[in-house]
Every structure is written in C-alpha cells, then in structure tokens.
Amino acid sequence: MKDIYYAEKKLTKALGKMAKNATEPKLKQAFLTHQSQTEDQISKLEKAFGLLGVPPKAKKCAAIDGLLEESNEHIEEYAKGAGLDAAMIVGAQKVEHYEIAAYGSMRSFARTLGYGDVALIFEQIREQESDTDELLTVLAEGVINLKAEGETEDVSESAKSAAAEHKAGSEDSEAGEDSSSSYSGREGGDDALAGDGMMNGDDDATIDEETTNNPDDMADDDASNGEEDIVISSLTDGGDREGESETGEPMGY
Numbered sequence: 001m002k003d004i005y006y007a008e009k010k011l012t013k014a015l016g017k018m019a020k021n022a023t024e025p026k027l028k029q030a031f032l033t034h035q036s037q038t039e040d041q042i043s044k045l046e047k048a049f050g051l052l053g054v055p056p057k058a059k060k061c062a063a064i065d066g067l068l069e070e071s072n073e074h075i076e077e078y079a080k081g082a083g084l085d086a087a088m089i090v091g092a093q094k095v096e097h098y099e100i101a102a103y104g105s106m107r108s109f110a111r112t113l114g115y116g117d118v119a120l121i122f123e124q125i126r127e128q129e130s131d132t133d134e135l136l137t138v139l140a141e142g143v144i145n146l147k148a149e150g151e152t153e154d155v156s157e158s159a160k161s162a163a164a165e166h167k168a169g170s171e172d173s174e175a176g177e178d179s180s181s182s183y184s185g186r187e188g189g190d191d192a193l194a195g196d197g198m199m200n201g202d203d204d205a206t207i208d209e210e211t212t213n214n215p216d217d218m219a220d221d222d223a224s225n226g227e228e229d230i231v232i233s234s235l236t237d238g239g240d241r242e243g244e245s246e247t248g249e250p251m252g253y
C-alpha cells in the first residue's frame with residue numbers, strides 16, 4: 001500500500017505533464033480525466049489505510065520511478081505530435097498495467113485476510129485503471145496512430161515503433177485481464193470522468209514525507225534511524241497540486 005500510495009502521488013504529476021504534451025484532444029482529455037481519478041484514488045487509499053488502522057505513508061517505488069523516467073524520455077525524444085502521442089500511450093499503458101497488477105494482488109490479499117471493505121476499495125481502483133487502459137487502447141487503435149503515419153518519415157517510424165510496442169502490451173493485457181471479480185461496485189469512476197483535474201503551472205514537485213518510528217518501516221529502510229525521506233521530483237511540469245501528507249506535514253510540491 002505504501003508503494004502504490006507513492007506511485008499514485010507521482011502519477012498525478014506525470015499525467016499532468018503528459019496532458020500538457022499531448023496533441024490529440026481526446027488523449028489530452030484522457031490524461032486529465034485520469035489525473036482527476038488518480039487524485040480520487042489517493043483519497044481512497046487513505047480511506048483504506050484508515051480502515052486498517054494505520055497512518056497513510058508512502059514508500060519509494062522504484063518501478064514507477066523507472067516507468068516515469070521512460071515516459072519522460074519519450075517526451076524529450078519526440079517533438080509534439082502524433083508520434084509523441086503514440087509514445088505516451090505506450091508509457092501510460094505500462095503504468096496502468098503495473099497498477100492493475102498491484103491493485104489486483106492487494107484486493108486478493110485484503111479479501112483473503114477478511115478485510116472486505118478494503119478489498120472493495122482496491123477493486124474499485126483496479127477497475128478505474130483497467131478502464132483507462134482500455135480507453136488508451138481505443139485511442140491507440142483509432143485516430144492517433146493513423147495521424148502518426150501521416151507525419152514526417154522520422155516521426156512516422158517512431159510512431160510505428162511505439163505502436164508495435166503498444167500492441168504487444170495490449171495483447172498481454174487482454175490475456176491477463178481478471179474477469180473473475182465478484183465486485184460490481186463502480187463508485188467514483190463516473191464521477192472522476194466528469195472532473196477536469198486541471199493542474200496548471202510549473203513547479204518542481206517534491207514530496208518529503210514519512211518519518212516513522214514503526215519498526216516494520218525501519219526494517220524496510222536503508223536508514224537505521226527509521227526515517228525515510230521520499231523526494232518526488234520528476235515529471236513535474238504538469239502542474240501544481242496542493243496537498244499534505246497524512247503525517248500532517250506539508251508535501252512541498
């Protein structure tokens with residue numbers, strides 16, 4: 001939970017940057033919508049922490065850092081246009097698949113341990129991630145890659161490469177889709193779709209958080225004093241987000 005809590009907080013920034021760099025209006029809107037959903041997911045996670053009786057804390061997630069680094073590279077590598085749109089879809093779908101896997105496991109563990117209310121929260125978020133993945137597939141198979149093919153030779157080749165990468169991921173997703181969920185609740189999904197989640201403004205996103213004396217946390221950390229400083233600093237151009245950590249300290253991003 002600490003891992004995905006960290007990931008979601010970073011993703012709010014990343015989605016803003018992706019929206020800012022998207023050319024296709026439908027893709028831009030998809031990123032903004034999911035940014036809004038992601039903020040809602042952070043609240044849901046905080047509720048889950050509360051149901052488990054533990055304070056919400058973030059723990060550095062190397063996986064999401066790596067995926068977002070890749071996404072940043074795409075943005076730096078491609079000029080704005082259909083080629084970059086296609087590349088960002090690839091990056092975003094990799095993130096969605098990571099989240100789908102994480103929330104699927106968390107849901108199952110919570111269910112097995114008898115935390116049905118927590119399992120329901122995880123399943124609701126997993127469904128949002130899955131819906132986003134499917135929407136990105138629709139966009140990839142629709143207008144974006146067709147436009148990418150019409151761009152200059154260089155960009156067209158890049159887009160084809162990105163599309164090929166995406167196609168492989170999409171097929172994996174379909175094969176791995178969990179269709180056995182016993183949950184039908186979709187709380188929040190439609191609400192989030194209505195939100196615009198605009199996050200304008202440039203800043204350096206920095207989250208300094210989690211200082212804990214919890215022995216479990218100390219075991220996770222390199223630092224022997226139990227303190228864990230997490231700095232979130234990449235993919236920050238998408239905007240500013242006000243917030244504070246649940247330790248009561250302002251999240252300085």
Ligand SMILES: [Fe+2]
Nearest residue numbers: 008038041099
């Ligand atoms: Fe998420």
Ligand SMILES: [Fe+2]
Nearest residue numbers: 096099129132
């Ligand atoms: Fe997501």
